[in-house]
Amino acid sequence: AFEKGLTPIMCCGESLEQREKGLTEEVVGGQIEKDLEGLTKEQVAKLVIAYEPIWAIGTGKTATSAQAQETCHFIREKVAKLFDKKTAKAVRIQYGGSVKVSNVDELMAQEDIDGALIGGASLIPEDFLKLVNAAVK
Numbered sequence: 001a002f003e004k005g006l007t008p009i010m011c012c013g014e015s016l017e018q019r020e021k022g023l024t025e026e027v028v029g030g031q032i033e034k035d036l037e038g039l040t041k042e043q044v045a046k047l048v049i050a051y052e053p054i055w056a057i058g059t060g061k062t063a064t065s066a067q068a069q070e071t072c073h074f075i076r077e078k079v080a081k082l083f084d085k086k087t088a089k090a091v092r093i094q095y096g097g098s099v100k101v102s103n104v105d106e107l108m109a110q111e112d113i114d115g116a117l118i119g120g121a122s123l124i125p126e127d128f129l130k131l132v133n134a135a136v137k
Contacts, residue, residue: 002043002046007046007047007048008047008048009047009048009049009050009094009117010035010036010047010048010049010050011049011050011051011052011096011117012028012031012032012035012049012050012051012052012075013028013031013051013052013053013054013056013057013097014027014028014053014054014055015027015054015055016053016054016055019053019055024071024074025071025074028051028071028074028075028078029074029078032049032075032078032079032082033078033082036079036082036083041083041084041086041087044079044083044087044091045086045087045090045091046090047091047092048091048092048093048094048115049075049079049091049092049093049094050093050094050095050096050117051068051071051072051075051093051094051095051096051097052095052096052097052117053071053097055097056096056097056098057096057097057098057119058098058119058120059098060098061097061098062097062098062099062100062103063095063097065103065106065107065109065110068095068107068110068113069110069111069112069113072093072095072110072112072113073111073112075093075112076088076089076091076093076112079091092114092115093112093113093114093115094113094114094115094116094117095107095110095113095115095116095117096116096117096118096119097117098119098120099116099117099118099119099121099131100121100127100131101121101127101130101131101134104116104130104131104134104135105134105137108134108135108137115135116131116135118131
């Protein structure tokens with residue numbers, strides 16, 4: 001993908017059962033380690049990591065902005081440990097999982113959330129435009 005000029009989006013996330021058992025960092029951290037294995041820090045700096053909790057995909061349930069920020073911050077710290085702080089700062093981290101007009105502003109206000117991975121909300125053009133405008137504020 002990198003050789004062809006594409007920007008890969010790597011999705012990671014936990015099930016509701018894993019979250020309730022306090023395993024979010026263990027699960028997401030393991031996914032990050034496995035998926036970034038073999039990549040250079042230059043490649044990692046160019047990709048997008050999307051935190052998309054499995055329990056929030058298409059369910060209408062969304063992580064709170066605090067939960068999303070906490071996990072996205074963990075992802076950035078994990079990248080820093082695996083590579084370095086410069087790479088961690090460069091990588092774009094998105095939140096996905098029932099992002100909608102009613103919650104996008106609060107999610108985008110979080111320090112470690114650089115964008116949103118939009119699913120079903122993109123099917124309504126007016127709503128999608130509102131989401132795009134919120135993300136570029």
